[in-house]
Amino acid sequence: MQRGHPMSRLQPFHKSRDFVQSLARGLAVLRVFDGEHAALNIAGIAARAGMSRAAARRLILTLEHLGYVRASGRDYTLGARVLELGFGYVGSHRLSDLAQPLLEALAQRIQFSCSLAVLDGQSIVYVLRVPVQRLMTVALGAGARLPAYCASLGRVLLAGLAPADLATWLEACRPIEHTRHTVTDPRRLRQIIDEVRSQGHAYVEQELELGLCSIAVPVCNRDGQVIAALNASMPYHAEVRRQARVRVLPELRAAALELRNTLPPHALPPVAAA
Numbered sequence: 001m002q003r004g005h006p007m008s009r010l011q012p013f014h015k016s017r018d019f020v021q022s023l024a025r026g027l028a029v030l031r032v033f034d035g036e037h038a039a040l041n042i043a044g045i046a047a048r049a050g051m052s053r054a055a056a057r058r059l060i061l062t063l064e065h066l067g068y069v070r071a072s073g074r075d076y077t078l079g080a081r082v083l084e085l086g087f088g089y090v091g092s093h094r095l096s097d098l099a100q101p102l103l104e105a106l107a108q109r110i111q112f113s114c115s116l117a118v119l120d121g122q123s124i125v126y127v128l129r130v131p132v133q134r135l136m137t138v139a140l141g142a143g144a145r146l147p148a149y150c151a152s153l154g155r156v157l158l159a160g161l162a163p164a165d166l167a168t169w170l171e172a173c174r175p176i177e178h179t180r181h182t183v184t185d186p187r188r189l190r191q192i193i194d195e196v197r198s199q200g201h202a203y204v205e206q207e208l209e210l211g212l213c214s215i216a217v218p219v220c221n222r223d224g225q226v227i228a229a230l231n232a233s234m235p236y237h238a239e240v241r242r243q244a245r246v247r248v249l250p251e252l253r254a255a256a257l258e259l260r261n262t263l264p265p266h267a268l269p270p271v272a273a274a
Contacts, residue, residue, distance in 0.1 A: 025051060029059045030068065030082065038269070039075040067121060070272055078269055080120040098262050103130040103230075106255045110248050112232040116219070116259075119157040119271050122173060124148050127228065127268075146208065149175050149189055150182050152216035153229040155202035158193050160218055160226025160271040166193065181206045201252070203244055211236050215244040217252045219259050225270035230256050 013019055032040060032048035040048070046056035060076055063069045067081035099116060107114045107130040116128040123145040148154025158166060175184040183189055196202040205213045216231035232248050234240055 025049070025055065026059050026063065029056065029063060030078070033069075033078050039072060039077045041074050041076070045076065072272065077272075080118045080125055080269070098264075099128055099259060100130070102255055102258055102262065103128055106130075106232075106251060107132050110232055110251050112234045112248065114230065114232050114255075115153065116228055116230055117153040117157070118228050118268060119148060119154070119161075120145070122148055122169075124151055124154045124157065124229070147175070147178075149173055150178060150204065150207040152202040152204040152214040153231050155193055155196050155204065156216045156218050156229040156231075157226065157271050159197035159202070162272075165272060166190075178208050179206055179210050181210075183207060201249055203241065205241065206236055213240050213244065215248055215252065217249070217256045219256045219263075221260065221263075221268075221270065222265060227268040227270055228259075230259065 028049045029045060032045055042053055042057050045060055046053045049056060064071060067079050069076045070079045103114045111132055113131045115126055117124040117126050126142055126144045170186055170190055177184055201217045203215045213236050214231050214233045216229050218226040219228040219230050221227050230252055
């Protein structure tokens with residue numbers, strides 16, 4: 001009897017020993033979220049992913065532990081950490097294509113480095129950065145992380161949290177003194193964040209590094225929810241606080257409004273505690 005070609009007897013890859021089913025199922029869970037299904041419960045996740053509720057529950061709890069999804073009551077939404085999976089794609093596609101020209105124009109107008117960031121646990125994660133001059137000893141770019149409590153971007157994002165989420169975040173925060181100016185007292189941090197919420201911006205002077213100051217504003221979606229923060233960094237000098245608030249702040253606010261009107265509705269999730 002004639003045998004067929006060896007290739008004709010090969011199994012499909014998803015049935016081979018090299019196929020990691022648990023990885024495929026975990027990625028399938030991440031893919032169930034989209035613009036029309038931004039929040040789903042276990043039953044909805046299981047139905048859209050085509051798996052049992054028990055399997056969906058185990059996968060979603062694992063992804064929550066890793067920071068890729070977050071719980072909101074009985075529902076789950078994507079967490080900011082999923083951005084880390086796609087920064088190479090994001091850097092060359094729609095989000096950067098839309099936001100980067102705006103940040104570049106802003107940086108040119110004010111002649112200071114500008115950044116866009118989101119909150120992920122106790123850190124901010126940079127989504128975009130347009131450098132004009134290097135002020136920090138650490139090189140920053142998409143995916144870089146800094147502590148949220150002492151960064152202007154972080155304080156703006158924290159001010160966008162719901163009160164219960166902020167209380168939980170502050171309880172988990174373990175601030176350390178980066179410079180003699182760093183605010184580490186939890187009560188004072190809470191007071192500062194409340195002030196940021198009421199005034200609509202955060203100004204930080206030499207708390208992260210000596211010689212570094214920054215001012216940040218929230219970027220909101222069309223429902224008024226904070227989805228990101230936009231800042232400008234500048235070197236310290238005697239008049240920097242006044243310069244930041246009089247000259248730079250209006251430019252940041254105008255750019256944040258333009259970003260709100262330019263970014264797709266579901267480009268970034270609303271800020272939430274991880």
